[in-house]
Amino acid sequence: MEDKTLYTISIFTENHVGLLNQLSIIFTRRCLNIESCSASRCSLDGVHKITLTCYSDRRSLEKAIDQIEKRIDVIKAYLYTDDEVVYQEVALYKVSTTKLLEENNLEEIMRRHSARILDITANYTILEKTGHSDETEALFLELKRYDLSQFVRSGRVAITKSPVELVDAYLKEQEERRHRLTHDMI
Amino acid sequence: MSETITGSEAIVRGLIHEGVDRVFGYPGGAIIPLYDTLYDYTDQITHVLTRHEQGAIHAAQGYARASHRTGVVIVTSGPGATNIITGLSDAMIDSTPLVIIIGQVVSGLLGSDAFQETDVVGITQPISKWNLQIRRSEDIPAAIARAFYIANTGRPGPVVLDIAKDAQMGTLKWDRYHRCNFIRSYIPYPEVSDTELHIAASLINSSDRPMIISGQGVMIAGAEKELAMLAEKADIPVASTLMGLSTMPSDHPLYKGMVGMHGNIGPNYNTNRADLIIAVGMRFDDRVTGELSKYAPQAKILHIDIDKSEFDKNVKSYARVHGDAREVLHRLYGLVREAKHTDWLRSFDIINDVERRRVIDPELNGTDPDARCHMGEVARKVSIAAGIDPILVTDVGLNQMLSSRYFRYTAPRSIITTGGLGTMGFGLPAAIGAKMGAPNRTVCVFVGDGGIQMTMQELGTIMQYGVNVKIIVLNNDFLGNVRQWQLLFYDKRFSQTPMVNPDFVMIARAYGIEAEDVERRADLDGAIERMMATDGPYMLNVMVSDQDMVFPMTPGGCAVDHIMITPNEVYTPDMNEP
Numbered sequence: 001m002e003d004k005t006l007y008t009i010s011i012f013t014e015n016h017v018g019l020l021n022q023l024s025i026i027f028t029r030r031c032l033n034i035e036s037c038s039a040s041r042c043s044l045d046g047v048h049k050i051t052l053t054c055y056s057d058r059r060s061l062e063k064a065i066d067q068i069e070k071r072i073d074v075i076k077a078y079l080y081t082d083d084e085v086v087y088q089e090v091a092l093y094k095v096s097t098t099k100l101l102e103e104n105n106l107e108e109i110m111r112r113h114s115a116r117i118l119d120i121t122a123n124y125t126i127l128e129k130t131g132h133s134d135e136t137e138a139l140f141l142e143l144k145r146y147d148l149s150q151f152v153r154s155g156r157v158a159i160t161k162s163p164v165e166l167v168d169a170y171l172k173e174q175e176e177r178r179h180r181l182t183h184d185m186i
Numbered sequence: 187m188s189e190t191i192t193g194s195e196a197i198v199r200g201l202i203h204e205g206v207d208r209v210f211g212y213p214g215g216a217i218i219p220l221y222d223t224l225y226d227y228t229d230q231i232t233h234v235l236t237r238h239e240q241g242a243i244h245a246a247q248g249y250a251r252a253s254h255r256t257g258v259v260i261v262t263s264g265p266g267a268t269n270i271i272t273g274l275s276d277a278m279i280d281s282t283p284l285v286i287i288i289g290q291v292v293s294g295l296l297g298s299d300a301f302q303e304t305d306v307v308g309i310t311q312p313i314s315k316w317n318l319q320i321r322r323s324e325d326i327p328a329a330i331a332r333a334f335y336i337a338n339t340g341r342p343g344p345v346v347l348d349i350a351k352d353a354q355m356g357t358l359k360w361d362r363y364h365r366c367n368f369i370r371s372y373i374p375y376p377e378v379s380d381t382e383l384h385i386a387a388s389l390i391n392s393s394d395r396p397m398i399i400s401g402q403g404v405m406i407a408g409a410e411k412e413l414a415m416l417a418e419k420a421d422i423p424v425a426s427t428l429m430g431l432s433t434m435p436s437d438h439p440l441y442k443g444m445v446g447m448h449g450n451i452g453p454n455y456n457t458n459r460a461d462l463i464i465a466v467g468m469r470f471d472d473r474v475t476g477e478l479s480k481y482a483p484q485a486k487i488l489h490i491d492i493d494k495s496e497f498d499k500n501v502k503s504y505a506r507v508h509g510d511a512r513e514v515l516h517r518l519y520g521l522v523r524e525a526k527h528t529d530w531l532r533s534f535d536i537i538n539d540v541e542r543r544r545v546i547d548p549e550l551n552g553t554d555p556d557a558r559c560h561m562g563e564v565a566r567k568v569s570i571a572a573g574i575d576p577i578l579v580t581d582v583g584l585n586q587m588l589s590s591r592y593f594r595y596t597a598p599r600s601i602i603t604t605g606g607l608g609t610m611g612f613g614l615p616a617a618i619g620a621k622m623g624a625p626n627r628t629v630c631v632f633v634g635d636g637g638i639q640m641t642m643q644e645l646g647t648i649m650q651y652g653v654n655v656k657i658i659v660l661n662n663d664f665l666g667n668v669r670q671w672q673l674l675f676y677d678k679r680f681s682q683t684p685m686v687n688p689d690f691v692m693i694a695r696a697y698g699i700e701a702e703d704v705e706r707r708a709d710l711d712g713a714i715e716r717m718m719a720t721d722g723p724y725m726l727n728v729m730v731s732d733q734d735m736v737f738p739m740t741p742g743g744c745a746v747d748h749i750m751i752t753p754n755e756v757y758t759p760d761m762n763e764p
């Protein structure tokens with residue numbers, strides 16, 4: 001088996017219907033399993049950012065990235081290892097309030113895990129924790145004792161550490177190209 | 187100064203602005219509004235009504251490839267849409283520029299399993315270069331402009347527009363048509379890097395045994411002249427892929443044949459002797475490379491392609507030049523030194539001479555007048571009789587391999603075949619489109635008895651439009667190519683490959699197409715002469731031996747220099763004559 005690493009893939013796209021499908025079939029065809037996915041707008045006007053994580057070897061993912069960038073509505077796609085990005089996930093936990101109170105160490109758990117309470121009622125408490133998956137996982141394991149009835153974790157969101165903003169630079173170049181083109185036409 | 191027009195009017199005006207004067211299609215409920223508008227434009231747009239939507243899309247492919255223009259297909263929703271899927275997939279893998287306009291149920295019914303609704307955008311996503319569903323009339327002009335821009339720039343490909351019926355019927359304000367020449371997320375023609383060019387040139391200049399493999403990208407770029415100039419200056423032998431055939435004339439002294447499974451021995455054997463392979467506009471298909479781990483072990487690979495996802499996809503390249511083949515070859519010409527590779531070039535001829543003696547001569551020079559013809563012999567004779575710069579269209583199978591091997595190519599863009607998908611049924615409708623795209627050239631389509639029956643209904647289209655195509659059925663009463671594999675690798679167990687066939691000549695005549703049988707060699711020349719002398723479509727049903735096979739052959743999983751020349755002989759250098 002080749003070495004498998006968890007990679008982060010950042011994809012900047014136009015905000016079109018069906019884009020996620022276009023991307024996911026590229027992974028399916030190559031037997032790559034998407035571990036997590038999140039999508040949102042980003043700092044650039046009209047640009048959508050999709051962040052995926054995937055366990056694989058670099059070469060397979062580089063090929064997938066090439067195929068992703070080939071899609072017309074994809075602006076740019078990048079592959080990162082964990083040390084190149086700052087990333088987070090958010091997890092929510094629903095536990096029994098009675099059980100929590102019985103044990104009486106709620107505050108200590110919250111502090112240790114830097115979690116916070118989102119909602120508390122007589123029968124359930126909802127906790128939130130932001131962090132890396134091993135951290136949200138650790139809290140999950142700990143809370144299992146308290147009649148944990150629901151647990152969800154979001155996809156990873158990531159921001160690059162690099163001092164240059166590649167997509168901005170690309171879009172600027174493209175804007176110049178557009179300018180030249182309209183100019184040439186006149 | 188804007189006027190109010192319907193969506194379907196906007197579609198037709200868009201087509202006209204894009205230079206379209208011919209479309210291929212088939213009407214139906216969800217596309218009736220567009221057909222209604224087309225009825226007013228018959229003086230500007232000729233609609234070719236095929237007999238099946240698959241026929242329409244293959245015809246559009248043939249048209250696009252013969253003419254360099256974008257093929258246009260119009261079909262209805264549901265079954266109309268699903269009937270084009272094979273051709274769409276074929277056009278995608280063979281980089282053929284098409285714009286396919288598909289009717290869709292009214293937008294209010296989308297997602298409700300309405301009558302003849304199918305998820306066109308979902309189905310076509312992986313097999314189209316771009317697709318879009320249009321639900322509002324006002325979105326039509328920009329979508330048409332984008333579609334044509336995307337389809338026929340960069341690496342060409344098929345684009346699908348799924349247009350809801352109410353968007354066709356609704357209205358929009360029209361002032362003037364804006365052609366698209368920019369999409370910020372799409373760079374069709376990358377700027378060629380000087381550094382990459384210089385590295386490429388120095389590789390070429392320092393190589394002793396260079397070899398060019400010319401692919402369809404050269405044809406798409408229109409770089410045939412630049413290819414020849416570069417090869418001549420640096421004295422480099424040129425081989426081509428199946429899709430790259432005719433990028434160099436067959437009789438050019440530097441042209442050394444086709445690579446791949448059924449290519450020529452010289453270029454295949456020497457692939458594994460070369461020290462530099464210059465791959466231009468080709469994508470190292472597995473039919474070309476054979477076993478990858480044994481491919482070109484001595485060579486550095488210099489890959490020139492417009493699509494960067496092709497680099498290192500199959501074969502790891504040593505250097506690459508990302509860009510349009512025509513520009514790259516032109517600029518390389520200025521950077522490479524004149525050279526001579528006399529011994530290296532001769533080595534191809536020496537090896538190819540073995541093929542000539544052992545494979546080609548027997549294929550071409552049968553003498554028994556009462557025997558059935560060989561496929562290669564028919565192809566060679568037809569190509570010579572077909573006048574100036576004929577176009578070969580093929581179906582799939584032995585007919586494809588033998589006609590493409592033995593046809594003589596004198597001009598660029600002379601072969602239209604289904605390479606990546608290998609779609610049986612492609613040939614006949616593609617020939618219709620090819621003739622319409624290149625009306626001054628003789629179009630000869632070679633097809634097997636199996637393949638012709640997959641789209642034989644298009645004889646009706648040939649009849650209706652009087653399309654002057656020369657149809658040569660190479661009839662072995664077998665699914666011949668599969669039979670060959672069964673014979674070689676499956677112990678002669680001919681499972682489901684023998685075929686009982688109809689009388690093709692009677693069928694052609696029923697469509698008003700002149701036709702004749704050729705049962706024996708002695709009848710071939712006269713039949714070809716009559717076919718070529720006829721000003722109109724003609725079919726020859728040439729009976730060939732079911733024993734005929736295509737050689738040389740590099741079996742799947744073998745190195746490219748493991749070349750069978752008969753069922754039980756593999757090429758070795760001691761077959762060379764000094």
Ligand SMILES: Cc1cc2nc3c(=O)[nH]c(=O)nc-3n(C[C@H](O)[C@H](O)[C@H](O)COP(=O)(O)OP(=O)(O)OC[C@H]3O[C@@H](n4cnc5c(N)ncnc54)[C@H](O)[C@@H]3O)c2cc1C
Nearest residue numbers: 401402403427428446447448467468469492511605606608
């Ligand atoms: C029965 C059968 C047998 C076959 N046997 C053989 C065989 O023996 N030998 C063989 O070669 N093939 C064979 N094929 C065909 C094979 O499957 C592939 O279709 C073929 O090898 C592809 O050729 P290609 O790479 O040149 O063309 P394509 O697949 O069309 O690729 C074209 C390449 O050119 C690039 N390109 C496009 N435009 C430009 C441009 N403007 N500038 C630069 N680059 C550009 C594209 O990005 C792409 O990489 C066979 C097929 C069948 C059905």
Ligand SMILES: Cc1ncc(C[n+]2csc(CCOP(=O)(O)OP(=O)(O)O)c2C)c(N)n1
Nearest residue numbers: 583584585608610634635636637665666667
């Ligand atoms: C649509 C489709 N179905 C099946 C095949 C598999 N196939 C490849 S070649 C071949 C045999 C073709 O037989 P025929 O058309 O008689 O031509 P021949 O090889 O005898 O020249 C078959 C079945 C295919 N390529 N396309």
